Amino acid sequence: MINLVFVTLAAMIATLVLTPIVRVLALKVGLMDSPDGHRKTHPLPVSLGGGLAVLLGLLLGLGFIICYSADLRAQFWADFRDLSSLFVAALVITGVGLVDDVWGLRGRQKLIGQIVAAGVLVFTGLVVEQVSLLGWEIHLGVLAIPFTIFWLLGAINSLNLIDGIDGLASSTGIILSLTVGTMALATSHVPEAVLCFALAGSLFGFLRYNFPPAKIFLGDAGSMLIGLFIGVMAIKAALKGPATAAMAAPLTVWIVPILDSSAAILRRKLTGRSIYVPDRGHLHHCLLNRGWSNRATLGWISTLCAISGIGALITVYQKNELFALLVALAMIAILVSFRVFGHVEFLLFRARLSSIGWSLLTPLTRRRQGEVFTNALQLEGTRRWDAIWQQMVQTAEQFQLTGLELNIVLPSLSENFHAHWSQKSNADREKQWTISLPFLRKGHLIGNLQLSGKPEKSFICAQLGPILQRFHEFETELLVLADLQQETSAAPLDEAAIEAKEQAIIAELIEENSSFPVVYQGETHTSPALEEATTDEEATTDEEKTSEDRNDDDQQWPRRASA
Numbered sequence: 294m295i296n297l298v299f300v301t302l303a304a305m306i307a308t309l310v311l312t313p314i315v316r317v318l319a320l321k322v323g324l325m326d327s328p329d330g331h332r333k334t335h336p337l338p339v340s341l342g343g344g345l346a347v348l349l350g351l352l353l354g355l356g357f358i359i360c361y362s363a364d365l366r367a368q369f370w371a372d373f374r375d376l377s378s379l380f381v382a383a384l385v386i387t388g389v390g391l392v393d394d395v396w397g398l399r400g401r402q403k404l405i406g407q408i409v410a411a412g413v414l415v416f417t418g419l420v421v422e423q424v425s426l427l428g429w430e431i432h433l434g435v436l437a438i439p440f441t442i443f444w445l446l447g448a449i450n451s452l453n454l455i456d457g458i459d460g461l462a463s464s465t466g467i468i469l470s471l472t473v474g475t476m477a478l479a480t481s482h483v484p485e486a487v488l489c490f491a492l493a494g495s496l497f498g499f500l501r502y503n504f505p506p507a508k509i510f511l512g513d514a515g516s517m518l519i520g521l522f523i524g525v526m527a528i529k530a531a532l533k534g535p536a537t538a539a540m541a542a543p544l545t546v547w548i549v550p551i552l553d554s555s556a557a558i559l560r561r562k563l564t565g566r567s568i569y570v571p572d573r574g575h576l577h578h579c580l581l582n583r584g585w586s587n588r589a590t591l592g593w594i595s596t597l598c599a600i601s602g603i604g605a606l607i608t609v610y611q612k613n614e615l616f617a618l619l620v621a622l623a624m625i626a627i628l629v630s631f632r633v634f635g636h637v638e639f640l641l642f643r644a645r646l647s648s649i650g651w652s653l654l655t656p657l658t659r660r661r662q663g664e665v666f667t668n669a670l671q672l673e674g675t676r677r678w679d680a681i682w683q684q685m686v687q688t689a690e691q692f693q694l695t696g697l698e699l700n701i702v703l704p705s706l707s708e709n710f711h712a713h714w715s716q717k718s719n720a721d722r723e724k725q726w727t728i729s730l731p732f733l734r735k736g737h738l739i740g741n742l743q744l745s746g747k748p749e750k751s752f753i754c755a756q757l758g759p760i761l762q763r764f765h766e767f768e769t770e771l772l773v774l775a776d777l778q779q780e781t782s783a784a785p786l787d788e789a790a791i792e793a794k795e796q797a798i799i800a801e802l803i804e805e806n807s808s809f810p811v812v813y814q815g816e817t818h819t820s821p822a823l824e825e826a827t828t829d830e831e832a833t834t835d836e837e838k839t840s841e842d843r844n845d846d847d848q849q850w851p852r853r854a855s856a
Contacts (some may be wrong), residue, residue, distance in 0.1 A: 299358055303354040303358065307498070312346040313502070315349075319509070325340060326338065342512060343514075352380075365487060374417060378416075388406075393513045410445075410449075411521075420438055421433065421537075424537070425533065427614050450520065452517065453517050455553050455577070460503050462511050466519040468599055469598065473546060474486045479610060485530055492522055541608055544617070573673070573709075578707070580594070601620060601624060641711070666715050673707050673708055674710070679712070681767055682710075686714050688767075690716070694744060695716050696745035699711070699743075700740050728744045730743070732771060740771065773798050
């Protein structure tokens with residue numbers, strides 16, 4: 294036990310000293326996380342690279358305890374292969390995170406780096422070949438390697454996704470590492486316990502600078518590193534035989550990150566977005582939207598993680614897996630039923646099931662052509678996007694479209710709206726056309742609209758012209774409403790002030806889109822340059838017509854003379 298105290302203190306002191314140095318280096322090389330006014334809403338640029346400080350502090354703490362204790366030195370030497378592969382994987386994942394922090398990687402590129410890190414561990418023997426749950430032994434067989442990689446990727450990304458406010462990933466990492474370290478002690482996995490307590494000490498030291506308001510961020514390098522370490526240690530601490538893991542306790546330990554990341558993936562897929570596109574629908578965002586402060590949100594989520602950790606520890610010591618699962622299910626049920634978190638995803642999932650059921654039952658109930666299925670959900674915020682949506686639906690019915698889907702995402706304003714409309718058609722799916730239109734404002738993607746319909750003419754583009762012209766008006770209304778939300782979020786304005794704001798926004802849109810007319814509430818607005826170009830074009834056309842008339846007269850004159 295004294296060794297655990299020493300390694301925790303050594304790692305904490307090392308990180309306390311190293312973090313300011315890493316912060317200064319990040320400032321010099323420009324490794325900063327700057328606010329963008331859209332998703333990143335912190336007021337000033339903040340240094341990144343905290344993950345490097347955590348890794349170095351962890352290594353120094355381990356180096357100290359290995360030099361101090363001959364017994365631990367012998368145990369670490371016996372597990373040299375596993376430990377060396379873990380630190381190689383840690384270097385890989387930290388490198389991938391730093392590259393992402395500096396240059397920004399696409400989601401798939403980052404996923405490849407994570408698979409490489411997990412592959413290093415699997416290649417050196419970290420494979421769960423059998424799992425135990427509620428007394429059932431499940432032999433994985435050919436699924437052993439995919440299951441292990443899936444677990445590690447889930448651990449990495451769940452911590453990465455939850456890292457959305459100051460101190461959250463650090464605090465969550467401390468609780469998870471202490472819990473898993475205690476589990477490792479209970480199952481006589483001493484080296485794993487030492488690693489977990491060293492990580493906890495390093496995160497304690499880093500939290501001194503990451504506590505709100507943060508002076509330095511973990512970045513993707515830090516959050517993925519924590520997830521990798523704890524994911525590996527959770528497997529090792531849960532081993533009750535060769536390559537056999539009792540999964541109830543690890544699942545309970547991870548229940549809050551798992552719930553948050555699973556809800557994020559479900560939410561993004563059901564609203565037609567990429568799972569790699571960040572949003573502000575995570576648990577901490579839901580609490581912040583309720584008016585909680587950053588510190589209160591941090592404390593509340595840390596409490597949830599602590600409760601799940603205590604449940605996991607009771608399961609390990611009492612050897613009762615049912616208790617762990619009941620704790621996890623109770624926590625999920627409370628969050629969803631009280632609409633704290635997960636209620637939106639539940640509504641989206643229910644709506645998708647209704648849509649699937651409607652389509653499957655169509656042949657059985659002989660639904661007629663033109664029958665409609667529609668669903669609209671205000672996921673976040675209070676703006677009446679549904680008013681514009683209803684106008685869109687009416688237009689879709691007028692043009693006899695077959696599908697319409699609208700997504701509005703304004704992370705900085707906590708506005709999120711999703712709506713879907715579809716109309717049964719006898720046209721083959723292969724013959725239907727589909728268009729996806731992004732909505733951009735000031736360089737940021739704020740939403741998208743997807744249209745689909747059945748061709749009525751040989752020239753599809755000719756059919757689309759009037760449709761796109763009508764939806765251009767809706768595009769303007771959405772952009773104006775988005776800007777009005779930003780302008781009026783601080784204090785409510787009267788009708789005259791709102792009208793003045795609308796005119797100012799229209800002027801900005803005209804200036805940004807000087808080559809195109811802007812249609813708003815039935816009126817067409819154009820820039821002076823476009824009006825001048827239109828006037829010149831009309832004048833040129835008139836001159837050409839006059840010239841053609843003269844040429845016709847010249848050609849007719851000889852005929853008249855001869856006549």
